[in-house]
Structure formats: C-alpha cells, structure tokens
Amino acid sequence: MIRSGSKNVEAARHLNVPVGTVSYWLHEDRRRRGTLPGRKESVCPFCHGADLDHPSYAYLLGLYLGDGHIIQPPSHRTPSLMITCSNTWPGLMDECESAMRAVLPDNSVCRVRRIGCYNVKIYSKHLWCLFPQHGEGKKHERPIRLEPWQQRIIDEYPWEFIRGLIHSDGSRITNWTVRTIAGERKRYEYPRYFFTNTSRDILRLFTDALDRVGVEWKSANQRRAAQNISVAKRASVALMDAHVGPKY
Template sequence: MYDGETRALALAAVVAGESLNSISKRLGVSRATLRDWRDRPGAANLPTDCPRCSNGHLPHGPYAHLLGLYLGDGCLSNLKKAVYSLRIACDDSYPRLIDEAAEAIAAVHPTRPVHRVQAAGYTSVVSYWKHWPCLFPQHGAGPKHLRRIELADWQVDIVAMCPELFLRGLFNADGCRVANWTTQMVGGVLKRYEYPRYMFSNESADIMGLCQWALDLLAVPWRMPRRNALSVARQAGVARLDEFIGPKS
C-alpha cells in the first residue's frame, strides 16, 4: 500500500507528462497502480493515508481508547524502511480486553492486519505502519516515566470529546476495579463493610495527571493514596466509571 504523499507525487508527475514507466521506476509504484490513480482521480483519500500528514480519517472514539492503552501498556518500535510497530501488551487473564485492543487498532488503521503475539503470561497486540509516530508523538527513547509526556493540542481536543473512552484505555491498561473494605462500630459491635473502588497506578506523573484531568472532565472525584496510585471510591464516582469501564473480567 502507498501513502497519500506518494500518490500526490505520482499524480503530479502524470499531469506534468512524465511516462508511467519513468514514474514507476522513480517512486517504486507499479504501473498498474499508477494507471488506476490516473484513471480514477476522484478517489483521492486512501484508507492508508495518515490522518495527521495526509488525508486519512481518524475516528475519535477508537483513537481516544487506543491512546489510553498506549500510554499505559503500549510502545512503538522502529523497524526497517521507517516502518514502526505499535505493541499493546495485554494480560492473558483478560481475553476480552485483548479483543478490545485489537478492535481499537483496527478501527484507527483499518487496512492492515492486527497481529497477536503470544508471550509468557501476556499477548502483544501488534500493528505495523509508517505513520504510528504521527498519531503518537509521545514516542521516544526510554520508559515513559523517565521522560516528559504531553498531549498535542489535537490530542487534547479528542480526549476532551471522548474522555470516557480515554479513561477506559487507561484503566484497562493500568487500573482495576476492586472490592475494598472497612470496619465500623455499630451498637457496640464491630462490623465489616465492603465497597467497590477503582484504582489506577502509573509511575509517570504526567500520565497520572492526564488521568486526573480526564476524571475532572467528568466530575468524577478522586484522591491520591500514594504518589503513583489514584483511587475513585465515592459511590457516585464508582457508579459513573461503571457506566463505561467496569470489571475487567
């Protein structure tokens, strides 16, 4: 498959009168593809085009979900010929979440297969594309908690539109819904009470800040029992998160 920039260069060369054979040799595009582009000039937007540097479409909901997964358990790796692999590491204990990660990737980049690579105790959901760094400018050398993590303005806009899906990705990657308990004296008798709460853990203060911001957008109260752990325990907050996150299994 070819990106939008290559297509544009080829069509410009056709208009300028360059032969298909010459364009094919120069750009590495087959003559059959060049003839198709020449004869169907109205098909300008390819599904493989990058949403950031070309004419591709970026579905906001799936991207917000995938961004949360990437910040939690994802990474990009530079391979040969400027191709990058996007990998989301998913615990094998939660096959539904593995399916969700694969669905999110497929929705963002629908024209290429999504692979599942088995490892010890987890499955890497993998996709290959030259333009993954365009969609995840947070990519860089070293662990995320040792470098600055900031959202670009266009990412901020998407998360502000879809905070629920962004939080679903974060909590599915680095969070959980657990049963907490406390004791209270009632009529002279010590009674134990259980209640659900959500926990989110991440060593990156920047990613933690993004989680706090998204919760604030939804007016979900939270607190920090530790510097790297966030808790949502109030009944109304838990009920709100139950609407779009819920237990992992």
C-alpha cells in the first residue's frame, strides 16, 4: 500500500494496527533492501574490491599499533577502532580523524572526551579485514605480524608508517649537555627522537622501517619492560624532521 502511494496512517487504519507498527515494518523493509535514507553500506577493499588509500592506511596502522585498539562490546553490533590522543596535540587528533575518513570514507568518525585526552573512534564491520593484528589482550602479549599486503603498503609508504608510530608512542625532545672549551663551560642542545614500546614485534617493525629510509638508530638499554629506540645522529634527525617532525 505504501509503495503504491498510501500514507502510513492509511495503511495502519486499513490493517487495524498502530501507526508505529507500520513505521517499524517500513523501516525493517528498507533496512533489508539497503535503502534506508542517509545511510550507506561500508565499502571494504577486501569484501567489495574498493580502493584503499595507501598513505592514509600506513599512517593509521602506525597509530593503531601504538595507541589504538579494536573492541566490540556485547551490547554493540559493530566493532570500533579507537585511537587515544592527548589534549596536548590537537593537530594529531585532526590527522587521525582525516586518516580514518580516508581509509573508510563511508563511515562516521567521532571524538569521545576523556580526562586529559580524546578517543577518536570509527565504527565498521570491516575493521577485522583492515587490521588483522587485532586479538584478545594487550599487543605486547601476542605476536604482531604484518600480512603480505600490509608489508607492501609499508614498503611503499614507510615514512607515513613511521610518522604514525611516532605520533602514537614517540616523541621529539631536545637534549642538552655541558662541555668545557678553552676553560669555558658551554651548554649545547640537540634534538632527538624516541620511540617507546613494550612489544618486540612493534619495535622491530619500527626499526625495519627506519632501516628502509636510511635513518640510523640505536636501542637504549633499560631495565624496564618498555624499550626506547633513539635517533640522535644529526643527518638522521634531519631526515626525521623533514618527514615526521614534532607532534602539535
């Protein structure tokens, strides 16, 4: 009746049911046919053959391996990817949101405020396809291995991947030292990059990417579980500044 032009109230009166029941039937019919207004089906590169924005994906993968996780509570029908960003770096939130929109252009992105930070979130049933590293528990307690198709993207866009890792679990700081020259003590300052993580696999992915772009690094010996990767050589810092830079 409705498809032939009748209104909801007319169909309800004819069938002797509440108008709300007819509205619900209409909603369910449109949902099954995929014609709900204002909604689009999420398009997946693997399930639907859609194009994947490789540079944005490489950056988002770095963020995910550092400060991200995928969850699907029992009360939710769709999993969500959540990247936690400190209030100190609003530009990082903007870049994270932009990358999410580029990788999943048909999905909405939101920011959930927390104490001292925001959780930048996106919901999609295809997050399992895009991030096969998901799993129960903490990342450093399970193996983290890239799929061949992910490795090809990282090989093509290593700087985007490095930038995502630095923006999540890295920093650019200024070290200083005092030297005595000609009897006068002088203070010298120099920039340095650090990447800190507990997962040996994620640390290896980071250092492999550094090797690929010609950045010299060293591992800082520490007794705590989390390990530091340091980039301090002048030429390597200059490369990092050109392609990564400090958080903002």
